[in-house]
Amino acid sequence: MSKIEPMLTSVESAREALGLGRTTLYSLINEGRLETVKLGRRTLVKVSSMKDLIEETEAVS
DSSP, rough: OOOOSSSSEHHHHHHHHHHOOHHHHHHHHHHSSOHHHEEETTTEHHHHHHHHHHHHHHOOO
């Protein structure tokens, strides 16, 4: 059976997965480099934008 990958993750999970501090993560969100979705009171980060950020960073390196 195939595993379904999540499309959204919490801000805290995104921070941990990317190895970033809260300030840096929120800076990336405010700069538009990480996309978020607001569901009720929760802010969730798009996993696809996390992958894009990693690819963008690797391309620059």
